[in-house]
Amino acid sequence: MPKPPKAPLILCHLPYFAWQRDEQLAFQDGLRTMSKSMVTIFTWALVTGLAMGKSTLTLWQAVSMSLLVFAGTAQLAALPLIALGLPIWTILITAFVVNLRFVIFSIGMQAHFSSLPLWRRATLGYFTADFGYLMYTSRHPEAHPPEESAAARRSRIAFMYGLTSGNWSLWQLGSLSGIALAGQIPQSWGLEFAGTLALIAIVVPMLDRAAARWAAGVAALVAVLSMGLPFKLNIVLAIIAAIVVGIVSDRRPKDPQTNAVSAGD
């Protein structure tokens, strides 16, 4: 790989500028991949920002929550509890349970990034929300083989950094815009529903095989049937149901749509 052209003195020590050319290209690829879902992420973040702007939080509390917490569903779940003045620990437990899906995703993250040092694993984990995990695993469905080359490893890690950087930036852009516009946009427009509609566009392209359609259908049914559960536990139940569908579809290798060659991507 040719070395990138010499950057000004300080820049060559910063991430990205200090990287090899192939890593920089992989990072750009990650940014580009994430930007294809720009409208969805922006809309979903805008809705979350609007909710924060209209809540009991002050402007700066809303801004720091957006920047520090970076977990939309947990933030939306916390707002009514903050308005009620519930004890902090109750709200923290709620946030943890609402975030349980990320604990499941972290099994996959561990398999893909266990070779990194602790602080880089922690950083990657923190910044990897639904979209980042989804897009990384659809590009790299299998865990890396042991004989993976150093260059391939560097590239897929840089690709993940690109995805997470894109996700964080688009999310904060939408969320901060929502906080800023909260006073101008009346509740009666029903704009919250746009966030839900935006997620449909993420789901549709994933329904490209029978097993995925089964998983989505079962997850929807379970989520609706168990919607009365506290702490958004219906999301966890829906994931468990989809895991069962995944296992069952692996047991039936005769189905050409779900055999070992094509499944998982």
Place this chain on the structure above:
Amino acid sequence: MASLTSLEIGTLIVGMGLVTLSTRGFFMFWGDRVQTPEIILRSIRYAPLAAIVAIVAPEILMPDGATEISQFNWAIPQIWAGLAAFVAFTWLRAMLPTLIIGMLVYSALRYWF
């Protein structure tokens, strides 16, 4: 009604940031000591899809504020707007028109129902 002080809110925000870190990093903190078996990785491959579907489905299929399935009702704008957005995206494969069509159907039906 009790209300949280700004110190409490500050603590809460930092705490929620730590919750984000600890849940998203949960199994990553094990590092190289544990090798995840391939079968587990394969079985969780639909987890992200299921998570997003589980966030969306109750918002689309059930009336606002519903808590149980018996409150299901065909005459809510969300179902038809969601269907319109689904068809629009399947057909057009473009996000912005999908959102606009879905929101137009939603807004129109909100006056209708």
